[in-house]
Amino acid sequence: MAMGLVAGFLTTVSFIPQLIKGFRTGKMDDVSISMPVLLSLGMGLWMLYGIGVDSIPVIIWNAVGLSLNVIMIGLKVHYGRRSHPSK
Template identity: 50%
Template sequence: GLIAGGVTSIGFLPQIIKGYKTKKLDDVSIYMPVVLAIGMALWFLYGFLIEAIAVMIANAFGILCCLILIIMKKIY
């Protein structure tokens, strides 16, 4: 579970890196990271309720990546 969640969350890194290098995120919709962050927050809550640390860790990292994208979108 932790590996699957980690690999899924790593999928955000290329967009974060590209945005940081180019300082341009015009082609990235703000809604995508917002909706995904909400979904991951719900998964995190579910993981907390069933005490599944792997679910919590993977989704916490995904939420962090989404928040970084949202902040970068607002800055750039």
């Protein structure tokens, strides 16, 4: 349980520096949008899996990670639209 909480903390907060970098630079060009999209879908399923196996760490951290990745998708779309049309 404790290890799951620490593990979840690390994998979840991992997206925060990416979001900060995106906000600061206003650039997400080198970030593939497929990454946060697939992560959001997967983390939504992990949440359901966590409910099934009754694992609080799996539920909590995937809920937070899902939220952060939705923000990352928003940043990517926003900055992609504002700057040059990339091919």
